[in-house]
Amino acid sequence: MARISLKVNGTSRVIDTDPSTPLLYALRDDLGLNGPKFGCGLSQCGACMVLLDGSTARSCSIPVSAARNRNITTLEGLGSVARPHWLQKAFIEEQAAQCGYCMNGIILTAKVLLDKNPSPTDAEIKKALDNNLCRCGSHLRVIRAIKRAARERA
């Protein structure tokens, strides 16, 4: 066990954990952040995504010790139901999910895409999301939501 300092959603947090623990479990079980989800533990589905210094990362496959001194953003760090981020707002407007379990990774990936490319084409959106699996088949709505977000970005 070790004391590990993490900077999550702009706040410094200290947890006492096995440094080899994947970041996912530290965020979920030690910090109570439910945005990142366990999907595969194999970096295949994207449900566990977080942003590390602004880039997407699969928290199921990164030891918590490797996230020290880095800016971690989870889905909760974007906005809330009371104060949704403009991207989340677009997803609400488009009703862009069914079960929503994969949405954590999809929204964070979309965030990174839009930060780099403010008005992506359908093809660019699909390419950016190609490693995020969605089983319910919300893909078309997700694409519409991202395009709406690009249009209506505050």
Added chain:
Amino acid sequence: MDAKTISRREYLKSTGALIVSFSFSGPVSRVLAQSAAPASVEPDATSLDSWLAVSQDGSVTVFTSKVDLGTGVITALAQIVAEELDVPFKQIKMDVGDTAKTIDQFSTVGSRTIERGGPQLRQAAAAARLELLKLAATHLETPVEKLTVSDGVVSVAGSSEKKISYADLIGGRRFNTKITATGTGWDLKVAPEVRAKDPKEYRIVGTSVPRTDLPPKFTGEFTYAQDVRIPGMLHGRVVRPPVVNSKPQSVDENSIKNISGIVKVVQEGNFLGVVAETEWAAIQAARALKVTWSAPTTKLPANPDELYAYLKNTKSFRDQVAADKGNPEAALSQASKTFEATYRWPFQLHGMIGPSCAVADVHGDKATIWTGTQGPFRTRKSVADLLGLPEKNIRVIYCEGSGCYGRLSTDDAPEDAALMSRAVGKPVRVQWMREDEHGWEPKGPAQLLTVRAGVDAQGKVTAWDFMDRSFPWTESQGNPLLASKQAGLKPTGQGNSNGTGGGGDIYAFENQKVVAAGIPWQHPDPTPLRTSNLRAPGELARCFASESFMDEIASNLGVDPVQFRLQYLSNNKRATEALLAATKKAEWKERASPAAGSSGSKAAGRGVAMGNRANTITVSVAEVEVDKSNGKVAVKRVTLVHDCGLIVNPDGLRNQIEGNVIQGVSRTLMEEVQFDATGVKSLDWVSYPIITFQEIPDVEIVLINRPEMPALGGGEPSIVAVPAAIANAIFDAVGIRLREIPLTPQRILSALKA
């Protein structure tokens, strides 16, 4: 409307009728702690109070055992209640899937929630409205007939100052009213004698009310089953190799000594699991634990050819006749042309993105379970049987999990969690790892389908003989689930049928037989090729076979596939209209298939297919592009026409249809569980690929609304005809007929070369 969060607390505060209490405590801000205070009164279908309660703030809490599997159906049910009660939609709170508070309306399965659960709640609401009007009549000294209701306020017609709200009439108090309720489960008839609103007056039903569950799902504030945390909770993981389950002969606990935080290795018969203080410790321990397993006694087919040979050659234990008209054999012998073809459908996964997860708190002779089950009462029974406790001692509280498509009809994780919780005397959360879920989820059954038809000299189909040879759902009909079976409970039967619809029974042929034969698939040991209902069970395969076969005949006769079908739908107005609507939307050009071949490396084609699932009619038109150089198929566009009677929530329905089409394309083009004689080889998303963003089609939807009809289901029907439409489109493009799913590039390429 999410009764699981703040609104329920407020409801309870306001009513004083404490049913369950929440508190948020501990260092974790989002810890969910829930005390399992028993309901003061057992739910009773003949008690109006068991269906709904009006609180002092005017909100209405609806109690239902129907659950939302991510389909938005709870929003639709809330619309139905709001409509019937004449209260604003926002005042409806849905309290869902808690066995201590709800009536068993049967599991949320089979596209029957709107069709069956809808009228149950609608009639309960109508009965409540009537009761409220009676109370208002007394209060306002006006006969019921002269009262109107708007937004939960009863007023005297023509005298708007004489009014009283539902909240003032009964807020926080019980109705203490008996209503009629006969039958059980989805056949339960609630207050049928109470007249419900005329659908012509609907203002809330029929509108695209946004789903109440979605905003918190986009912000991380939604509490999934995976997010339930109970104070003092430990973490469990199962130890299950993806091979036929045998007995752990020896377990070397020293092999996990170096992992800190291990609480216990739990063994119950052949069940093996590890409980630890942290998730990571449990995961590491489950992986590292050294176990010697005995040689299994069950051997599975070693490959697909052996599997389909077994399906073909094994005597069925049950033949279900879906259509039996005239004498197909005689008609075949007199036909001027006969056709026969056999189609193969593989084992497929439900493929939840979030694996099975449940929390169990077993203490003494009582247990509480938090899980994403489709059937809270079914789970209650399975856990009760496993623990040897009366059902009333078990409380199952539904928390939505990952989208499950039938997988959580047979919810395994509560059993794992219950065994481990009992063993350690503390609440235990169990989540399956990816290889557990791929390896051990009950698979959608494999099917072998043979169709024969005879055509007379005028090109009319005179004989149709359809045989589906399918495995049943081994995990059904009271058969024990995985942990129960490991713990020693024995199966009592072969299990439920994999359905009968979709074998061409939509067409009126003079001589027609459609049979679904159940092929035995129970094994003495738990096997990774266990089976259960997978979205629109069996119907994708039957529709793939029957609708491909229709296309084969049409092509042979040189007839346009739509015109060919229309001949046999003359008595089916809805199906005819749906088919014509599809051709219009898809700009279907009348001609026979295949299309004139293209000289380039890519060839385009279009195909049509139709289905009838739970009386919802769908038509799919697929447009594909086949790359002849590598066999790759791109599904460019799918046009989907949907007729489910009265539409409750058009956007919610579109959401379901888009999802069904996309999942259907995935199951058609890429999905097949790999296995050998020992078990399952598809253990991750690489060995069992599903569709990705770059592979999805555009989806064009036509909704046919029929306000004069009852509202029917939309969760499954639109997936049914997708596979056949794609196969027919591929035939149209390149002239090859593929009769085995999935339609992989390899299969297409080898057919092109043949």
